[in-house]
Amino acid sequence: MYYVGVDVGTGSVRASLVSQKGKIIASSVQETHTWRDIQDHRIFEQSTDDIWSKAGKAVKQCLEISGVAKENVKGVGFDATCSLAVTDLNGDPVVISKGEELGNPGERNIVLWADHRAEKEAEVINATDSVVLKYVGGKMSLEMEIPKILWLKNNMSAERFSNCQFFDLPDWLTYQATRDTSRSKCSLTCKCSYVPNSGWQKEFFEKIGLGDLVKREYAMIGGRRDEDVLCAGMPVGEGLSTKAAEELGLVEGTAVGSAIIDAYAGWLGTVAARYKEEDGTLSKEIPSLEESKHRLAAVAGTSTCHIVQSQEGIFVNGVWGPYKDPIISGWWMNEGGQSSTGQLLHFMLTTHKAYDELVDRGRKEGKDIFVVLDDVLEELRVDRGAESLVELTKDLHLYPDLHGLYSSHASIEGLLTTLVGNRSPIADPRMRGSIIGLELSSSITDLALKYHTTLLAVSLQTRHIIDTLNKAGHSITSIFMSGGQVKNRDLMRMFAEVCRGQSGSAKELQGVVLPDDGGAAVVLGAAMLGRLAFEVEKVKKAGKPFGKDEQAGKLWEIMVEMTPPGTIIRPKAGVKERKLFEAKYKIFLESIEIQKKWRQEMEDATR
Structure with missing residues (x-):
């Protein structure tokens, strides 16, 4: 069948x-x-x-x-x-x-x-x-x-x-x-x-x-x-x-x-997965519906949606929901999001003066441009005696809510997209992007540093959303990814490190789970809907009742059976690198408050 x-x-x-x-x-x-x-x-x-x-x-x-x-x-x-x-x-x-x-x-x-x-x-x-x-x-x-x-x-x-x-x-x-x-x-x-x-x-x-x-x-x-x-x-x-x-x-x-x-189909097609360690070892535990409340689905492409469910309705400022029964009967969901993620990365790369040089070098070396960027960053890390890439970019800080109109091939069909400030968890369309630590450089080295800083900014904003959800009453301990960004392993590892949280926290992130096929997760979720409809009709034809109460258990059973195992990327940063990530997150949060303060001062001056 x-x-x-x-x-x-x-x-x-x-x-x-x-x-x-x-x-x-x-x-x-x-x-x-x-x-x-x-x-x-x-x-x-x-x-x-x-x-x-x-x-x-x-x-x-x-x-x-x-x-x-x-x-x-x-x-x-x-x-x-x-x-x-x-x-x-x-x-x-x-x-x-x-x-x-x-x-x-x-x-x-x-x-x-x-x-x-x-x-x-x-x-x-x-x-x-x-x-x-x-x-x-x-x-x-x-x-x-x-x-x-x-x-x-x-x-x-x-x-x-x-x-x-x-x-x-x-x-x-x-x-x-x-x-x-x-x-x-x-x-x-x-x-x-x-x-x-x-x-x-x-x-x-x-x-x-x-x-x-x-x-x-x-x-x-x-x-x-x-x-x-x-x-x-x-x-x-x-x-x-x-x-x-x-x-x-x-x-x-x-x-x-x-x-x-x-986006909810992305949740459906990922969160019931078992997962393998990076060495290929498959977890023996079959995930339960109860476990689903600890799993955040991140459907990441041009922009990103973050979806998590709970057994009770949880109200979270700046986050949509709680929605009752959107997928699993008797369960509630919250939905956060970032207006620009994959599109932000594309913008930061393609608008830099050294982008053509990057593409040309990739062509000459027979490498993807992201591999070239990794090579440049590693060479720079060694030259400057930095222990990690986050130490290499410790004085460069990006706040990612760029606002305006943007047309790119990262957008499907190259559509002109309107970016409107922050969607979650600030829910403020007036937020704008900012960058601190600029140098008088337009080299490929400068491009690589800004690329890494952009990855970090997207990850820090993801952590901000997760922290806000957890403080409101959720209990997220893992991220289940889908969408085009899954191909960017640098970004996926950054998520695992940045969103890990404070050492010893009960809600410390255990890792980021990548699907067997990131591009197929959403359509797989849609197919599961057809499977459930068939199963329900079969039960009804047998003269047995099938209502909302039965829907929850049966749909989760189908999800577990039909979701291929993913691969978990676990955080591996040492003590010094973790301290740098925590400092970066503290500065990220401060940049939000500073922007609001400066905005108010300018409004007062022009009133």
Whole structure:
């Protein structure tokens, strides 16, 4: 038996055919199209028609590559970016582009997660002091769905707005697959202001100007009673519709699991892993669901998401959540994040005057540029008599929240990305990057030093997030990585050293676990959703009950079976190096307070 996972990222759709044991048999990636407005850099738009078409091509290609018969595919799972998909009441796409066509039938019907048009609407929402803000770290991001829906309400005719229904993109995918409007706990609680234990907040929607949703009993955004909102992987409708089965090349009625947001699929595809030591020794212990609360999932690419779950709801200032039941029934999750990590590294390298020299040297020596940088740093360490690289850069300090617009190949499709200060745990869009310790140098040596300092800054900010989570009540002792940054072993080892914490602490980090395939973790998580949906349907056909209580144990069992062992990188720094890391962290925290102090002094001077 096989399962299909479909991952809809910012610039592509990836489908993978996965075995019962979690082995990826075949994969296919299809690029999707993003529209930009040259007059307004805030605009990012996509098309559900385009995404679904590419999903069909990808799934069919997986079957063709593998030779697996469609009848042997027993379940399908989806994950996607937290983007807003808009259709009419018949499910046909509705234009979300500003202008005369807004609200008409048309292809451009997705407000991408990175779209920042709803800035004013977010300000209105954040001025309400509503209980919904309590569950997003105290402040709602303009990237969430309610600010975007409010923007559409403010810019669309009332008649056209009343004919719309709104989906977080993962839920649209299961709707398109089954024509069942069931929504997921993951999307509704994380991105749509659905409050744990009490659901939709009538006063909130009326106060911000979305009383239309209340009048329609929330049908426009998936109005259901709490017991009808699905936990991850629970079956949606009657499985694949006739039309969707044909479009995906699968069998009608194939089980479809309730979808989740892409970063949460990264959690799903990593945190249940056993792990090997760097010498290849495999741990004998099978991880329990109880152990999961000590494991932070870091989904790291252009930016990074940090996800951890707990048995009780834990409120953490500057960190989204707590969200109830987004994946495991009965468990809560918090989500932190860094706006720019892989993208920051790319910026620091490519904007340096010596970058072309670095590339040229790598070409001449037949080495990757990161290997060249390692060589330069080691040569410099020996020349200067430093015991470690952190000692080599002890007088160079970078604070990483660079702000502004940036276009790079590190961004999928080279998209122009808006960076907005600090996401977690300060949650302050006014934070800016800074660097102290500059020299009059534009050499490749200077580039290597700044590269190492950037790795350190990303790691220090990760520790800041982990420390904040632990002080609030979490108990994180390991990081489970996924995403493109897994390939950078220097960064992974830096995480292990920096996030280790104070010696002797009960919450001292034990290590960083790298997945068997960092790029496959998210789509593997999606396939697990399809597996659970199939298993639930099998139980129900046998006449046995299967509800939320059973979901937790069964999903974790599937995760353990389908997640390949990872490799743990343990901290190895000696006493002196650890002292330097602690000093660097102290300076990192001081730089935040100094920046706030200086900002206030300048505001006072200009008032």
